[in-house]
Amino acid sequence: EPEVTQTPSxxxxxxxxxxxxxxxxxxxxxxxxxxxxxxxxxxxFLVSFYNNEISEKSEIFDDQFSVERPDxxxxxxxxxxxxxxxxxxxxxxxxxxFLGRQGYGYTFGSGTRLTVV
Amino acid sequence: AQxxxxxxxxxxxxxxxxxxxxxxxxxxYSPSLFWYVQHPxxxxxxxxxxxxxxxxxxxxxxxxxEFKKSETSFHLTKPSAHMSDAAEYFCVVKSGGYNKLIxxxxxxxxxxx
Numbered sequence: 001e002p003e004v005t006q007t008p009s010x011x012x013x014x015x016x017x018x019x020x021x022x023x024x025x026x027x028x029x030x031x032x033x034x035x036x037x038x039x040x041x042x043x044x045f046l047v048s049f050y051n052n053e054i055s056e057k058s059e060i061f062d063d064q065f066s067v068e069r070p071d072x073x074x075x076x077x078x079x080x081x082x083x084x085x086x087x088x089x090x091x092x093x094x095x096x097x098f099l100g101r102q103g104y105g106y107t108f109g110s111g112t113r114l115t116v117v
Numbered sequence: 118a119q120x121x122x123x124x125x126x127x128x129x130x131x132x133x134x135x136x137x138x139x140x141x142x143x144x145x146y147s148p149s150l151f152w153y154v155q156h157p158x159x160x161x162x163x164x165x166x167x168x169x170x171x172x173x174x175x176x177x178x179x180x181x182x183e184f185k186k187s188e189t190s191f192h193l194t195k196p197s198a199h200m201s202d203a204a205e206y207f208c209v210v211k212s213g214g215y216n217k218l219i220x221x222x223x224x225x226x227x228x229x230x
Contacts, residue, residue: 031216035218042221043207043218045212045219048216048217055216056217091160091161106218108153108160108161110160
């Protein structure tokens, strides 16, 4: 079964450093997403990406965050200057369809646990 | 705006007994609803989804959920719990015309022998 692959599985970084989280979505999917889950809290939507541009972003997704699909297979989340509160599990997801109420399910990756020290 | 409320943060059952994880939703129109499971240190796996077809939805691993519009509920059930069902379960609603998923707070299911 096709998978969404995320690397690395764990990353520790110092506060103020830049990090890039990488994802390889399912190959025929067109929509890509990042979610995060702070320990003990809900999974929260960060951003959706379609046709090489952001289609929606949450309030969390401020100027410190950016996404990119650099080469047609990878999908990356960059945090420019990490803060302690960015420590979380970050999930990448992809889907093959947008059709409103039909609600096609996402496929999520296994996540990258980011720890900012 | 769409939202989901999971009524129990923890549920504990004995192996072989039924499982009921409760979820209520709020939506201004017919929602798309999902249940996801997260095993320890693993990603989010889709259990089942409701997208306005049959109101009783069957998923993987013997789970099913019933969409009840009159009660705005989408409870997850399984007739007989297995030790491997111990995990965190998330009720999720798709946000309107966008492709954004809104997660409930999660229910941690413990299964004891």
